[in-house]
Amino acid sequence: MGRAPCCSKVGLHRGPWTTREDTLLINYIQAHGEGHWRSLPKKAGLLRCGKSCRLRWMNYLRPDIKRGNITPDEDDLIVRLHSLLGNRWSLIAGRLPGRTDNEIKNYWNSHLSKRLKKNTAGNKSKCMGGSAGKRSGIKPNKKRSKTRTPAIRVSPSSVAKNISNIRNMTGSSSIPAEVGNSTSWGISGLKVASNVGEGRPSNSEEFDGPFYDHDSSCPSSLLNGIMLDDIFEEYQQLLKADDHGQLDSFVDSLLA
DNA sequence: AACCGTGCCAACCGCGCAACG
DNA sequence: ACGTTGCGCGGTTGGCACGGT
Known part of the structure; x- marks a missing residue:
């Protein structure tokens, strides 16, 4: 397809942001709101690519960042x-x-x-994972594998869509409608389960998350779409209750 | 004081998905 | 139906800070 890079990279600033750039970005977003990242730098008078602006805002400048x-x-x-x-x-x-x-x-x-x-030394469970940092002793794979975990766009609309897909799949109506509409949607990654069987990597070593790992030590129950809405609902309730003990045993039971 | 190894974190990169024309 | 665009994601890197020798 020959998609153009996100930014020409010619004449654009890179590296650490200056306070002046931060101020420009904050001022622009306060005046015009988030979004339209591609055109934002030009309008805000920034010599950065839109992606870089978005990242800076999301990870550092947003007022609700803790x-x-x-x-x-x-x-x-x-x-x-x-x-x-x-x-x-x-x-x-x-x-x-x-x-x-x-x-x-x-x-x-x-x-x-x-x-x-x-x-977990000595515990041969492959369910827990970690990514390779440059000093972690694990060889970084420069060229990204094509079987990597698919990126999941997480948004209220996608969540609502996924929930409705799962409802259709399972015939269940137990997932509350407001979960998909709310902006504070708990574990919104229901698509994770809907991916099972289609976007699943052929080589499980490429992915260390429990949902895709077909290793027998991992929670096979999670691969069963029928159970998903129940799991989701229970998990939501435990999160609401903020009961760590219950949540722990819930997770344990899933991983058992 | 100089050097070296390690840890941390901001920023970059490339890919895939969804929306749109 | 198909190509393009914009965005979001996870993985990776670069550079600074810090502690040990």
Whole structure:
């Protein structure tokens, strides 16, 4: 198809953002709102590509970003959500208000993956994963595998669509309608399950998330679409109740 | 003080999906 | 139906900070 690169890269600034650039971006977005990232830099007077602007805004400049250390509660939640969702950083971030997918990804790679490795040493479960950082000792694969986890666009409309797909698939109406319409949609990655069997990588080593791994030590129950709405509903309730103990045993039962 | 190894994190990259014409 | 565009995603990298020797 010969798709053009997202930006010409000629004459554009790269690297760390200056305070002036930040100010320009903030001012523009405050005046005109988010979106139209491609044309935004030009209109805002920035010599950056739209992608870079979006990233800067999403990960750093948004007013609702929570800076600072990850709390033990958040830490715990990340671990549990990762065990459920795998490397779906955006989904995990969706459950942690004020945290970005990038921040959680970095936190996982630098803290949790190591800790988990220690804790699960001797446990041959392949369900828990971690990505290869440049100092992790794992060879980075420069050229991305084509069997990588498909990117999932997470938006309220896509969630609503996925839920309706699952309803059609399972004949269930147990998923509340507001889940798909709300902007604070809990574990919105239901598409994860709808992908099973179609976008599933042929080589499970390429992916360390529980949903795709056909290894027998992983939760085969999750591969069964029939159960998905029930799992989802139960999970939503436990999250609402904020009962960590129940949530833990729920996750354990899934991974058993 | 200089050097080296490691950790952390902001930013970049390339791909895939969905919307649109 | 098909090609193009825009956006979002996860993986990866580069560079700074810091601690150890």
